[in-house]
Amino acid sequence: MKRVLRVLLATLAIVALTPAVAAAAGPAPTKMRIAVPASAQLGEAAQVQAQVTDASGKPLEGVLVTFTAKLGFLEATSNVAVADAKTDKAGIASTQIDLRSEGTIELTAVYAGDAQHAPSSATASMDVQVGAQLYAQGAGVKLPGFNQAPTSPGSSAALLPGLAALWPRFSGWPVAVVLMIIWSVYGSVVVTLFRITAASRRSA
Amino acid sequence: MAEVAYVPPAWRERLETRGLAPLRSTGARYWAWIGFLVLVIAWAVYQYATQLNNGLIVTGMRDRISWGVYIISFVFFIGISHAGTLLSAILRVTKARWQMSVTRMAEFITVVALMVGALFPLIDMGRVDRVLGLLQYGRWQSPLMWDIFAITTYLTGSTLYLYLPIIPDFALARDRLGPTAPRWRRVFYEVAALGWRGTPEQRKLLDRAMTTMMIVIIPVAVSVHTVVSWIFAMTLRVAFNSTVFGPFFVAGAIFSGIAAIIILMAVLRKLLHLEEWITRTQFLYLGYMLAAFTLIMAYFNLQELVVSGYKMESGQTFHFAELMTGPFAPAYIYYWIGGMVIPGLIMLYPRTRTIAGITVAAVLVLVAMWIERFLIVVPGFRVPLMAYDARNYFPTLVEWSILAGAVALFMLIISVFAKVFPIISIWEVVEHRGPEPGAPAPADVRRVRPEVRPGFAPVATAAALESEGVRP
Numbered sequence: 001m002k003r004v005l006r007v008l009l010a011t012l013a014i015v016a017l018t019p020a021v022a023a024a025a026g027p028a029p030t031k032m033r034i035a036v037p038a039s040a041q042l043g044e045a046a047q048v049q050a051q052v053t054d055a056s057g058k059p060l061e062g063v064l065v066t067f068t069a070k071l072g073f074l075e076a077t078s079n080v081a082v083a084d085a086k087t088d089k090a091g092i093a094s095t096q097i098d099l100r101s102e103g104t105i106e107l108t109a110v111y112a113g114d115a116q117h118a119p120s121s122a123t124a125s126m127d128v129q130v131g132a133q134l135y136a137q138g139a140g141v142k143l144p145g146f147n148q149a150p151t152s153p154g155s156s157a158a159l160l161p162g163l164a165a166l167w168p169r170f171s172g173w174p175v176a177v178v179l180m181i182i183w184s185v186y187g188s189v190v191v192t193l194f195r196i197t198a199a200s201r202r203s204a
Numbered sequence: 205m206a207e208v209a210y211v212p213p214a215w216r217e218r219l220e221t222r223g224l225a226p227l228r229s230t231g232a233r234y235w236a237w238i239g240f241l242v243l244v245i246a247w248a249v250y251q252y253a254t255q256l257n258n259g260l261i262v263t264g265m266r267d268r269i270s271w272g273v274y275i276i277s278f279v280f281f282i283g284i285s286h287a288g289t290l291l292s293a294i295l296r297v298t299k300a301r302w303q304m305s306v307t308r309m310a311e312f313i314t315v316v317a318l319m320v321g322a323l324f325p326l327i328d329m330g331r332v333d334r335v336l337g338l339l340q341y342g343r344w345q346s347p348l349m350w351d352i353f354a355i356t357t358y359l360t361g362s363t364l365y366l367y368l369p370i371i372p373d374f375a376l377a378r379d380r381l382g383p384t385a386p387r388w389r390r391v392f393y394e395v396a397a398l399g400w401r402g403t404p405e406q407r408k409l410l411d412r413a414m415t416t417m418m419i420v421i422i423p424v425a426v427s428v429h430t431v432v433s434w435i436f437a438m439t440l441r442v443a444f445n446s447t448v449f450g451p452f453f454v455a456g457a458i459f460s461g462i463a464a465i466i467i468l469m470a471v472l473r474k475l476l477h478l479e480e481w482i483t484r485t486q487f488l489y490l491g492y493m494l495a496a497f498t499l500i501m502a503y504f505n506l507q508e509l510v511v512s513g514y515k516m517e518s519g520q521t522f523h524f525a526e527l528m529t530g531p532f533a534p535a536y537i538y539y540w541i542g543g544m545v546i547p548g549l550i551m552l553y554p555r556t557r558t559i560a561g562i563t564v565a566a567v568l569v570l571v572a573m574w575i576e577r578f579l580i581v582v583p584g585f586r587v588p589l590m591a592y593d594a595r596n597y598f599p600t601l602v603e604w605s606i607l608a609g610a611v612a613l614f615m616l617i618i619s620v621f622a623k624v625f626p627i628i629s630i631w632e633v634v635e636h637r638g639p640e641p642g643a644p645a646p647a648d649v650r651r652v653r654p655e656v657r658p659g660f661a662p663v664a665t666a667a668a669l670e671s672e673g674v675r676p
Binding site: 182183189190197 | 344350353357360361364368371398399400401403405406409410412413416417420424
């Protein structure tokens with residue numbers, strides 16, 4: 001009977017101590033996977049996804065994933081947070097990242113973990129290629145003929161191919177119109193001077 | 205029919221004689237003065253040759269402060285050019301009679317200041333042989349290009365506007381100088397007078413041309429200094445981040461322009477003995493305008509200080525500290541005290557509101573306005589754009605010499621003009637202003653409406669009066 005009692009107490013003790021031992025061992029490990037496009041165009045928004053699962057591969061829903069990019073300025077380099085998103089039922093966090101610099105971009109998805117789950121991260125690289133000018137020249141105010149590159153589609157050079165052949169850089173026609181009006185007035189005054197001379201001959 | 209003043213023939217004769225006197229004879233002192241100016245200009249040309257030979261390294265400008273005395277003086281001269289044409293046009297449009305005897309001087313200042321001021325960007329270029337590249341490769345989107353066209357347009361318009369009212373005076377010089385005048389003078393006045401006889405048709409044509417030009421030239425003048433201000437305001441510098449630079453520069457230009465007119469009036473009045481026609485009235489009215497602009501300038505400055513100081517971005521903190529407590533503080537204090545407070549006080553008190561007092565105020569203002577342009581350019585460029593120490597700028601001997609040469613060139617052209625063109629618009633003074641109050645004319649016949657607008661013959665006005673039964 002004593003033997004049975006000892007076994008029972010030992011079993012109870014094991015059952016009672018297991019969670020504490022498990023807690024002392026730390027949160028359960030998690031896994032992170034990241035998916036980025038192999039290449040993208042500068043100035044575009046790249047779709048980036050990351051999946052968080054536990055060790056058995058079960059998705060973790062509703063946890064925050066932060067996406068960082070390795071960026072440099074002068075001689076300093078650091079991982080800069082560029083976006084964050086929460087995971088869905090499949091454990092997938094999705095976001096879009098604006099690509100502002102060319103070259104190979106190193107993106108990292110980071111799960112910070114919690115009391116039950118250990119942190120995890122994954123890194124992937126993406127090749128950002130230069131396909132178009134990144135920033136628009138206009139500041140919001142659009143004046144015809146201004147804030148345009150000399151050969152841009154909206155310029156007067158494109159509208160008037162003949163003129164473009166004569167003067168490829170001509171896109172400031174509003175300035176030219178104002179100048180033509182003023183100089184036409186000057187011209188009319190000069191003509192008046194000739195008329196004054198002619199009036200003198202008539203009176204003589 | 206325009207209202208004209210009664211003009212006693214003797215008064216008119218004196219005006220014509222005195223107005224044409226500089227064209228008749230030239231003394232030794234004049235040639236000595238011209239010789240001195242030529243020497244200063246020659247020295248400046250030598251220094252400029254040094255700069256051409258060695259490059260802009262001989263100046264105090266470097267990569268961090270790349271604008272200096274040349275751009276400061278460019279803005280200054282373009283500023284004083286506003287004096288003439290703009291003021292003259294505004295006063296003509298508003299039919300202000302008192303200004304008739306000083307319009308010619310004002311218009312001279314415009315043309316000459318533009319000619320001299322336009323040289324500075326070329327000097328600042330360093331490689332002046334590449335100037336055509338500006339036109340060949342320049343972009344219409346650049347304020348620098350707008351500036352080239354604005355200044356060219358203004359200079360052409362101002363020259364036309366200067367020439368139109370001189371035509372009757374050229375005719376007077378043609379008719380009155382006589383055969384003793386040098387041949388080149390007779391030929392010049394004959395050609396320049398365009399056969400002016402003062403016929404009604406010619407008068408009508410001249411009136412129309414002058415009216416057209418005086419209306420067109422006002423917006424052109426305003427646009428020129430606005431575009432000059434955009435060269436600064438459209439540059440990414442903390443100190444230039446302002447939306448009021450356009451009107452601020454236009455106000456500053458008129459302010460310095462009025463001061464320049466007053467100084468030139470005082471000098472020519474004394475040298476050419478024009479006391480009877482340039483009286484305290486002209487000084488007083490221009491002095492009042494100067495006083496009004498001290499308040500306008502103070503308002504613009506306060507507006508800049510309060511708005512920028514309220515936000516106080518990091519670069520602005522540095523800029524304000526430099527101006528108010530740093531190396532530029534003495535100049536900044538002078539700008540406020542000498543440029544605005546003292547001239548305002550001079551005009552406030554009747555005892556100092558004399559010709560001498562107003563001239564002193566004008567000199568203080570003119571100096572302050574050059575300093576103001578210095579304070580816009582140099583402290584503006586000293587604000588570091590990145591983490592580097594602020595650089596210093598001080599003009600070298602080359603820059604000071606070229607500035608002195610430009611001032612001498614300005615005076616030389618004015619001096620030559622005064623010997624070739626009648627410095628007073630004689631026909632306008634006769635027709636629109638008449639003698640000062642107190643001159644020997646009965647009060648009841650001072651203003652009359654003749655049937656026929658008088659021609660330019662000296663007896664025409666008297667004849668018109670006599671035909672109406674009025675005798676002076």
